[in-house]
Amino acid sequence: MLCLVSLFLSPAIQAKEKIAVGVYEYPPFFALEEQQSRGVIPDLLRLLNQAQDKVEFTLYITTARRRYKDFQDGKFDMLLFESLDWGWRGYPLDASITFFTGGEVWVALASLDRDQRYFTQFEGKRLIGVLGYHYGFAGLDANPDSLRQRFGMQLVDSQDKVIGLLLQKRADMGLVANSFINRYLYLHPELKSTLLISQSFDQQYQHGALLRRGAKIEIHWLNGVFTELQQSQQLQRLWRKHHLLAAHQAK
Structure with missing residues (x-):
């Protein structure tokens, strides 16, 4: 039955491009627990995928140290909650608008x-x-x-x-x-x-996304999606869900 259903999917759905997002152990943003991806980033990818039908965002699991080589090797095209100052200057990356301050x-x-x-x-x-x-x-x-x-x-x-x-x-x-x-x-x-x-x-850092130049999407399009999620309060609800803002606030 599943095979028959797939025959009737529209070409646009079948041809949806994938954008791999590099993630590494960085709770509460990402953690691998009992082979399950947990944290803010998997939830944010679900919001991104629900907000548009142009591409599908998927996870590519790397490590904090290996992420630079994996990016150079073309394993992924995007990072979330990342800063150009964290060793990314000189790489072919564009930074999105800020959506979280940390x-x-x-x-x-x-x-x-x-x-x-x-x-x-x-x-x-x-x-x-x-x-x-x-x-x-x-x-x-x-x-x-x-x-x-x-x-x-x-x-x-x-x-x-x-x-x-x-x-x-x-x-x-x-x-x-x-x-x-x-x-x-x-x-x-x-x-x-x-x-x-x-x-x-x-x-302190201004968190956003880093996107490879020449990827299947452009940074201004991605900024538009983030802006919609901000204006609809979906990002703020996500921060509250993961208790990112409450107990302690430094200056």
């Missing part, structure tokens, strides 16, 4: 003798971050050897592990996305008094 904050264990001044001094502290991520305090340098040599920074493969090692007292200060810690504290409200979070950002 940043990264420092986290440490709370104690009676610690306040916001704790985050102003790095010397003698065990720093921890995520492999392949770009950090403001290091001049957006994501090279793991450089981060280890310059700052003694320990690098792990997820933001969850950053928090886990802080809770185990195996690190002193860690960097996570503000959106991540907002969702984390929503899921673990009992830890709100356990964690001290910086009130200022390590870096």
Whole structure:
């Protein structure tokens, strides 16, 4: 029956072009859990696919470090929640309009003798971050050897592990996305008094999409779709669904 149905699909539907979107472990934006893609990006792709019938957006799973080579090899044509400043200058990419503002904050264990001044001094502290991520305090340098040599920074493969090692007292200060810690504290409200979070950002960024020049769609068309999703409040509902904006807001 399925084969018979496909015979009667219109040529326009059958010929719909696919746009591969590169994603890597970056909760709450993307995570692979029990072989299922979860997070803001899979939900946003569903909104993009529902909002138009020109192309179909699909996921291409890569890693934070491998994404540059995979892009060069033509494995995908678009990224979401990405910045040109994260190593993409010089690549044939156009940036879309901004649809989400984010940043990264420092986290440490709370104690009676610690306040916001704790985050102003790095010397003698065990720093921890995520492999392949770009950090403001290091001049957006994501090279793991450089981060280890310059700052003694320990690098792990997820933001969850950053928090886990802080809770185990195996690190002193860690960097996570503000959106991540907002969702984390929503899921673990009992830890709100356990964690001290910086009130200022390590870096701030204007999130949008990066699209390969010469792709099957153009950046102005993509901007139009994002604008429609913003004006209809669908993006704002998506941010609220994933608890990106609530618990903690740095400046």
